[in-house]
Amino acid sequence: MLMRHFACYGGTQKDDEYVTNDIFIGGGGTDYATQQFLNIGYANRHGLIAGATGTGKTVTLQILAEGFSAQGVPVFLSDVKGDLSGLAVAGTPSHKLHEPFMSRAETIGFSDYSYGSFPVAFWDMFGKQGHPVRTTVSEMGPLLLGQLLGLSEAQEGILNIAFRVADEEGMPLLDLKDLQALLVWVGENASTLALRYGNVSPASVGAIQRRLLVLENQGAADLFGEPALELSDLMRTDKDGRGFINILAADKLMSAPKLYATFLLWLLSELFEELPEVGDPDKPKLVFFFDEAHLLFDDAPKALVDKVEQVARLIRSKGVGVYFITQNPADVPEDILGQLGNRIQHALRAFTAKDRKELRMAAQTYRENPRFDTEEAIREVGVGEAVTSMLQKKGVPGVVERTLIRPPSSQLGPIDLGTRAVLIAQSAMADKYNTRLDRESAFEILTKRADEAAKAAAKAEEEAEEATPVLREFNAARRYAGKGVSRSSSKRTSKPSESFGGAIASVVIKELKGTTGRRIVRGILGGLFKGR
Template identity: 50%
Template structure:
């Protein structure tokens, strides 16, 4: 909040952000109401992000932040009392004390931080479809694949598991449909096969081929390193150090940003997992975790309406889990109105308006603030100097304060990137050293499918299984054995991890019941678990309410 208090030091209840005519404070009890940091390149967004991260860490709140250019890494090293820093601190009446903060570095590619991994099952079909840029039909096929995997205990851990599953499903529809023309089959069997053809009717070889090509593109971008085990335990982000300060978790994202869709989907997955895993917390004296989402516009670019609805729901509801989300981008208009309405705090650095379109953007940015009769907000936005910002945070009643022009306080840790040697030294002392650094290739869908195909090879090539041979024998082999064997569910079944909303009509068909009928006719064994309909959703159990 903004008060007339002249005290310029963080307290147990609030963080000192900056000072103008009045002192600007961020109240910790309201920090889970989210916020927005905006401004043109080079106007000080990263420094504002750093001083907020320092304030939260100092108050014992763990922080997660994506570091696009490497500048935020300096928070791990002691700051320097340079002349311009001392001058700014003196103008605010601030006694500058250099500091540093416990930091853990993470990197999807495992090059400049601990590897970050998730299983394909945890990512889910909707987020994976966005990552792969699939159309509706292709997304429906991916939903079918996830459904078959869950109902048959096929654990999807890495990309080769998903490839193997798609390869196994594709022939089933084609062979089931072809069997209907076999004159040697009886009518009861043909009826069962027609049901199979209907269930797998959209799983064409061409569609599967397209998905496989998109998977290859994703692999070429390095995403194969993201899918696997050991999977990230998100509670590892929520740690404090021996002094009771919050640990600052930095995602090294310079290379990840070369694949913007992967970057945005990855951070969205993290938010959804936090929402799913954390219990309800109500109103807390301070957040459990603060999440800074840099280059936030990438999250919303070309996002379908269904996904936008889920993003809005997560942003609205995750605050009750004690998590504050702060979006960082160039202009407030980068964020959709229904998400913008959920953001309680505003830090607006300078915007430049050289064209009519830029001027329109400035006016839109000014309209996101509660007006101050002393300020022409639109004009001031274009006049702000480096390190200055317009601020508005929430007051005690949860209402935004009037916009104020302030000078942002200087960070106490280093401004700018650290050296590779300094990063290496920090990682060598990390509490997670060795936990995530070595990938584990556990038995999963790929190995299980290979084994089941091998088990069926002998009867399929020999005297047959008494089901009529030809196409019928092939379907009995593929469906009855690969997708019809009772197996113990993997340690991380889709149903246990996350309840997901079925977003496309193709997935509304209960594949388990159809395949069960087929399995009875051709000798396959499906067991009681097949036919159980699961509810899948993009962002955690939002629809289980």
């Protein structure tokens, strides 16, 4: 049973056709009396929410999340400013941020506007403002990890060697200390590995280790580990059939923008790899909102941008809709922008020649409306108003329209920390993800080998100490020179050269702690980014 106030999300007369599940966006036309809808059957064909700071993008994101949830479609979104937690509680007329909304509802003919809350699951990479969200090093894969670390081509090659060795030796790469320990091993065995895989420079290994240290200082150690996130936990509905809104706390994560973008790209790629083909479903299986989308494309190599384009083009057949949120449409590469069929464009500022050029280009991507100039409308729309174009029958873009965005039913602005803590504790995800698992993996395997090597070396030394001088002479294989046997020496036998075990013991054991394991399965993303 979905929410009672269906007029918010469908069940409304539109152009002599009874709409049962389209999402109400707002009022359009010269008097805002023409209701604008997002056709949920085409919602998996992606979308764009753009506009300058303070023009109303957050409210637009909020009403879309409400609409999808009410129709039983789970949502994943990142909360960059900390404002979207209000989706979990109902709004109130007395809330200062809701005061203008009653008059807006009247203006657009929203006669049965009412307040309501939505099922929400809070997630946080650092485990402070939500359930910890993790993946493993192997699932991230060498390509995305190399991009995250900003590695050169040669360094990325060594990272690929490390992943190959982990596969062949049966050493799971679960967290950062697994990868750090394995890289120590690779550096110690560079000459041996070079015979099979090519040159392994110790200097490059050291550079990767330094990058990992920087990444660890940014909090990435919290991202890698187990239990890893299961995608099915992002695609749940509540007992009333409403889709859960998964909110990733990203306010602190934004201080590490490359980590933020890489994680979301990994998640999108996992969805692409794991979900089955469904063609064009009646409604999406999941809608993914990518806020601050420009972070995904800033300084990204062309190969990575091409793969993002490929995922965006093909993932809609898996029933996943992707909505990019950014200040300017120019932040999104043109080939990807052309795939975003549903568009909500808030005001753009045009203070410079470059701004005016980008504004003109943005206006040219819309299907013209003879009643007004699109470029001028994008410049002039006020806060909470937007220029919209939604896909219609057969996926044809609708005529551009000036639209006054409908008010949200949930609270505008964040909830208090106490309410958030209660919702996190009551969530079904708490028992599954809040406690970190520490299983045997590459670090433990290498540490065990180091311990065994160290013990073997110590035993050999002890046996050498206990040997008689005559036996030591025999073991030393001294020759009889014809003039008598040289005097046996009581000098202590030299210590065997330190093996890799000694290196691991001195370098790794002092630095890292232990975990417990499973056989490595190469990251899904690694398979996705192989040549197709």
